[in-house]
Amino acid sequence: MANTAVDFGVFCLLTLGGMPFLPAQAFSYTAGIANSFILNRKWTFRIRRKTNTPELMKFLLVNGFSLLVSSGLLYLLRDVNHLSLWIAKLAATGGGMAVNFIGSRLWVFSGTKTKGSEVS
Template identity: 45%
Template structure:
């Protein structure tokens, strides 16, 4: 439980940096008159790469299996990108919510989806021994 709390706090701090990257790139691209959806995809992609590298090293302290983790992270974030873009489209274009309010709501949703997917799928620690597998089964995955 303590490890999950530590991971969530660091994930949140990394997320602040990623959100800054995302919003900064989004603001720059929309200021340059790029359509908002294209700006969203590019900005989100910049945040994703930063997120993978920082979360891999500091949040989940994962070593090895770089390519497998990166592919899973990309798949998770493509799913999250689709959900957050649909959220923005619904809020902004269907309900008339201000673009930046829509972006904020989509960002909050994206944080929740990414933490769950990162913790339990992308950066999941693989058991190293039969004893560790048995302990994981008995404790519901926590060691």
């Protein structure tokens, strides 16, 4: 949720400041990636070992793909279907979140819990 708040906050500031919505989407999504890795790793998936390069590369690939999906949805919903920018952003964010969670769960952080990291 914190990543989504960062994304929406930056998106609002940029678009209300006059930036076109697709570049604003790229910047706002990227702003959420920084804390996303830490929060997903430590809180969502409870990983306790040190970060390794393959895991970080997988994370960046999943987030890059999620950015493409959310930007594509934003374009389709806003420019093709003529929805309001904020409804389109909300729907595109939902699609991007789904792709990101599935990719993170099944590929980036799959099977990497360490002993003692299970939730009681």
